[in-house]
Amino acid sequence: MAACRDRKRIQRLMTFFRLVLAAMLMSALPAHGADRTIYLTFDDGPLNGTSNILDVLAAEQVPATLFMVGMHAEASVSNKALVRRAKAMPLVTIGNHSYSHAYNHYRHFYSDTEGVVADMLMANAVLGLKPAVHARLPGRDVFRLPSMSKDDNSLGPAQAGREDPDYEFVAASGFYLYGWDHEWVHKDNGEPVQSVDHLVSEIDHLFGYGRFAKPGKLILLMHDEMFQDSFDGKTQLTNLITALKLRRYAFGTIQSYD
Template identity: 25%
Template sequence: MKQKEGNKKGWSNSVKKIAIGAAVVLISLGGVAAVEKAQSSTDKSSTEKSVDSQEEKMKSEAIQQEEKKDQSSIHKNEEQEEPNQSLQEKENQAENSVEPNQSIEEAAKQQNKSIPDMKAEEEVKEKEEEEVKEKAQEKAQETEEKKETKPRVDEEEKADKENKEEKKQENVSSSSENKQEQASAQQSGNQTTPSTPELPTAPSNEENQEEKVVYLTFDDGPSTHTQEILQILDAHNAKGTFFMLGPNMKRFPEATKAIVEGGHEPALHGVSHDAHQIYQSKDTVVGEMKEAQNDLYHLTGVRTNLIRTPYGSVPYMKPEYLEAVHQNGFELWDWNIDSLDWKYKDARYVNGVIHDVETKSFKEPVILLHDKQTTAQHLNDLLDYLSAHGYKMKPLDDTLPVVHF
């Protein structure tokens, strides 16, 4: 009995041990499986992350390509819009215009407009085109005139500056020269006269039958040489016209009065003799002439409306300037013979005037001269020739037809 109970206890212990061992084995297997499952889960997560990263990169690249395509498309659309716009404008212009072979009635019908409206629009367009053409022609003409006259004006301005420098030097030495001349005259007891050149033969009787007239005009005075010029004119029974500057009239009041008292014609040449000042506007032109007019009146009691603008009316006197001087009662004179005494400071100007008087078909030559020393030195030669050939030398007046360029 005791042995059976011992065997039962031993069997029971063996079963327990086996059960415990089996349990340990099962637990071990479960742990390995869990580890493998965890590792598998980790690998899977890593793989999934890698895949997700690649997918995100591909998506980013795809988005960038789409953006580039969109920008390219926008540029293309803009480029296409510009010609489309210009085409649209042309179409609009075409719709609002009449074709060469299309009548106004047909065009009005096509554009859903009334015939009077279409005619009015066409007249406006034609008028605008004519105005554009006229302005272009006027501009081209002004440009051509400036090209032709600019060299002459430039030379005159240069000569004018040189003349001013000469006057400064003359003023310095004028007092000593006058004293020397007086002493020389007292010693010799004879008055010196300008030399007379060889003149052509005397004119025929037929030449003397018809009166021939020339008009001698002197610019830029009065000066220290005005009295000498007046003496030469008186010796030939000649009268001249003196276009004077305001400051010079005030500087040489006696010479200004002598011009009026001698029966010559006083006239106006402005104040500044500077193209940059007088030609700023129509008001500056008129203003300088009025100032010179007042200077003459205060000195002599004489008022004149005869004027000559510095360097002549071309190219500086614009149409509105000309209109302004006329509205203010002035009479503008140019010349038809330029002596070039402003350029040639010797007797060459005399030969030039004689040539022009004899060869040009001017009925009444208006000769440009200047109130200066070199002109006075050779003026007697010119007047000798004109007198010998039957020319009368008269002053300008407001009854004569005005000479313009």
């Protein structure tokens, strides 16, 4: 009888220790995730593809920033509705990506500082954004934040020097400027280049060896047009987010980046 009671006591004790061990492991996991944060960013919308992005973000409940182009927001009734829908989503931040997107003539655009500032302010008006506005300059991987400043490495030092007053004046006009750390690249027709598996392995590699603008924080650049139905955009984005969740990456809001 006594031996039987002892065995039961030992079993209870073992169960208790197993629970304690499980609790310790569980509490260790989020801490691991918190120092590997991914910031999903989507540029150039509203476009064909934006509505799929919003569907997936709502289904997966992850935060993201959509850097929108004022001219695209004005282009149609359905685009205006997409802006309204995105603004109503608590996990979505609308960012400013200029009014004109520099008409894709970047050097010309950045030769006129007042014009750049006016273009950014016009997009604020169209998108209904008030300072401080989270923004990404068209065609430029530039950061201007209270905590850090970084120029576009793809520009030569002379061109970067010429454009510096643009970045400074835009920042001083009530904008936080964000570049990016890695891109899910697309072809000219908008089709994604890397497979989801390939992109995830690139991200793993970067967290192992890469240097980000801020340690432990990866800003991922994507473009709305990549997620249109003809490229199976909903599935692709869902697969990416699922894979990143499985690897226990955290997803950050752009407000938490600064």
